[in-house]
Amino acid sequence: MSGDHKILVGSRKSELALIQTRYVISLLKDVHPEKEFDIVTMSTLGDKVLDIPLPKIGEKSLFTKELETALITDRVKFVVHSLKDLPTSLPEGMAICAVLPREDPRDALVLQKDLSGYTLDTLPSGSVIGTSSLRRTAQLAKKYPHLKVESIRGNLNTRLKKLDDLGKYQAIVLAAAGLIRIGWEDRISKILEQDDILYAVGQGALAVECRADDEETIKLLEPLYDLQTALQITAERSFLKTLGGGCSAPVAVYSEFKVEKANEVRMILTGAVWSLDGKEEIKEKDELNTTVNKKLRCSTCPYNNNSLTRNLNIEDIEGINDCSKCILYPTNEPTPKRQKLDISNEVLSDDPHNLGPIELPVGVDFMGKCPYLETGLVNIHDKFPIKSSTENGSSLKCPFRNSTTAMHLMNNDITVTNFVEITKSDDDKLFCGIVPHKDASVEGMKNARKLGERLAFNMISKGALNIMSKAQSIFTAQLLLVLL
Numbered sequence: 063m064s065g066d067h068k069i070l071v072g073s074r075k076s077e078l079a080l081i082q083t084r085y086v087i088s089l090l091k092d093v094h095p096e097k098e099f100d101i102v103t104m105s106t107l108g109d110k111v112l113d114i115p116l117p118k119i120g121e122k123s124l125f126t127k128e129l130e131t132a133l134i135t136d137r138v139k140f141v142v143h144s145l146k147d148l149p150t151s152l153p154e155g156m157a158i159c160a161v162l163p164r165e166d167p168r169d170a171l172v173l174q175k176d177l178s179g180y181t182l183d184t185l186p187s188g189s190v191i192g193t194s195s196l197r198r199t200a201q202l203a204k205k206y207p208h209l210k211v212e213s214i215r216g217n218l219n220t221r222l223k224k225l226d227d228l229g230k231y232q233a234i235v236l237a238a239a240g241l242i243r244i245g246w247e248d249r250i251s252k253i254l255e256q257d258d259i260l261y262a263v264g265q266g267a268l269a270v271e272c273r274a275d276d277e278e279t280i281k282l283l284e285p286l287y288d289l290q291t292a293l294q295i296t297a298e299r300s301f302l303k304t305l306g307g308g309c310s311a312p313v314a315v316y317s318e319f320k321v322e323k324a325n326e327v328r329m330i331l332t333g334a335v336w337s338l339d340g341k342e343e344i345k346e347k348d349e350l351n352t353t354v355n356k357k358l359r360c361s362t363c364p365y366n367n368n369s370l371t372r373n374l375n376i377e378d379i380e381g382i383n384d385c386s387k388c389i390l391y392p393t394n395e396p397t398p399k400r401q402k403l404d405i406s407n408e409v410l411s412d413d414p415h416n417l418g419p420i421e422l423p424v425g426v427d428f429m430g431k432c433p434y435l436e437t438g439l440v441n442i443h444d445k446f447p448i449k450s451s452t453e454n455g456s457s458l459k460c461p462f463r464n465s466t467t468a469m470h471l472m473n474n475d476i477t478v479t480n481f482v483e484i485t486k487s488d489d490d491k492l493f494c495g496i497v498p499h500k501d502a503s504v505e506g507m508k509n510a511r512k513l514g515e516r517l518a519f520n521m522i523s524k525g526a527l528n529i530m531s532k533a534q535s536i537f538t539a540q541l542l543l544v545l546l
Contacts, residue, residue, distance in 0.1 A: 067098075070100050070137065071140055072132045072133065072137070072138035073103050073129075073141065075104065083101055086268065086270060086286070094282065097282075130153055134273065140271060140272040141270070144269070145269040146265045148264070148269055150300075150494045150495065152495040155273055157280075161270075161295055161496070162267065164295075166239055167266035168238050168266075169236065169237060169238060169259050171235055171253075172235070172236055174226070174231070174232055177233070181252055182209065182252075185209060185232060189233065190230060191211050191235060192214030193213070194213050196311065197259075197313065197314045198211075202340070203340035204343060214231065214234055218236065218241065218244065218246070237266065238253055239266035261314060262315075263295075263298040263299055263301070263313070264295050274491070284500065287500075290319055290327075292496065293352070293510045296494060296507055300515050301315060301333050301518045302514075302518075303514075305518045306530070311529075312533060313530070314334055315332060315334075316332040325353050325356070327351065329352065331348055333345070333517050335530055335533075337532065350512070350513050352509040354502055354503070355501040356501050493507045493508075493511050
């Protein structure tokens with residue numbers, strides 16, 4: 063891949079995927095003006111089949127398989143994804159070679175325009191909140207039992223239109239990052255803090271996937287790779303991977319990052335799991351310090367209200383637009399400009415989510431591909447229904463059966479030592495699929511992974527997998543009733 067040749071970049075044909083890919087290319091052009099990039103578009107199976115519910119298609123990697131095949135065959139050099147949509151275990155030979163500076167990962171409350179001033183606490187009893195997230199549904203049910211949660215489908219534009227025009231919903235809960243990137247901050251009624259709702263693993267970050275052995279592409283993308291985001295999402299993905307999460311069970315995190323010294327940071331990770339109705343909850347927090355290889359600077363300007371500024375409890379920084387006056391790290395470098403994705407209403411109105419033949423139950427969104435939702439339904443070990451694969455005439459067993467944890471799980475006899483082998487596939491080259499950041503060092507990435515594992519082990523010892531297993535069983539049964 064020399065400078066004399068164009069660099070081919072893979073993308074789905076959807077407008078949103080293309081806009082996201084063009085955004086990353088524009089950043090690369092700023093750093094490598096001599097490089098040329100061409101986008102190779104392709105339709106995935108998930109793009110082609112719009113009249114069948116995804117769980118009925120019976121195919122893994124519905125929106126990524128063709129793209130990853132193009133990576134493996136060197137047809138393209140990299141692909142851009144929303145990080146929260148990438149499973150914690152990538153296909154063999156694939157890697158997340160860079161994560162961009164994370165946008166605000168928190169959720170946002172968006173109210174009907176005539177309900178301005180209300181909060182989740184003060185909304186009238188019986189108010190309908192729209193979401194299609196198990197994570198949000200469980201937390202709303204637990205903390206705000208006076209509210210009613212109902213499914214809402216579609217992308218941002220579609221959901222906002224439904225909120226404004228249908229009269230069915232009093233509010234919806236969305237990822238703040240999407241609204242901010244598009245430039246719709248004015249629709250955010252309230253940013254939800256961790257006392258309200260914890261967010262999804264990886265939420266708010268863009269990830270670039272390439273071949274794990276493609277050192278030239280990894281080096282090309284290095285200027286876009288953000289240190290703070292790398293450490294935080296490594297801890298979050300390690301937490302989810304150790305839990306065995308990614309299936310349809312309510313799992314969430316809240317990640318904090320504090321500068322202790324010039325080359326030392328403290329990572330604080332809160333994790334939780336819930337029953338589907340929110341009545342059962344296991345929520346824990348852990349933290350550790352780690353060193354980095356250089357003086358840490360903000361991933362975006364601290365005056366944009368990012369996490370570093372919030373940690374300082376600075377009340378009056380309005381109007382400051384000169385980095386030389388930065389309270390954290392005074393510098394004469396130019397103040398980075400905040401960039402947003404250029405997404406038109408016309409693009410967002412072209413929404414395949416509404417073309418499905420049936421209304422799926424609340425909660426049909428999860429990270430990665432759930433092994434239970436693949437092809438024909440069977441019962442395994444008479445504990446809960448799961449799907450099985452008929453490829454090569456063999457059955458896909460419950461993933462817990464792949465280790466000694468299965469028997470302990472079924473007997474509700476769970477110990478931390480039983481779960482060590484869950485993360486044995488990780489090594490020092492990749493951390494939950496992530497290439498280590500050069501300024502984090504391998505030791506720093508190990509510490510981030512350790513934080514996630516340690517938090518998960520603590521929750522496992524308190525019964526987290528039992529709650530997740532029951533949630534999975536109930537959800538699968540509910541989905542089956544809809545699909546059959």
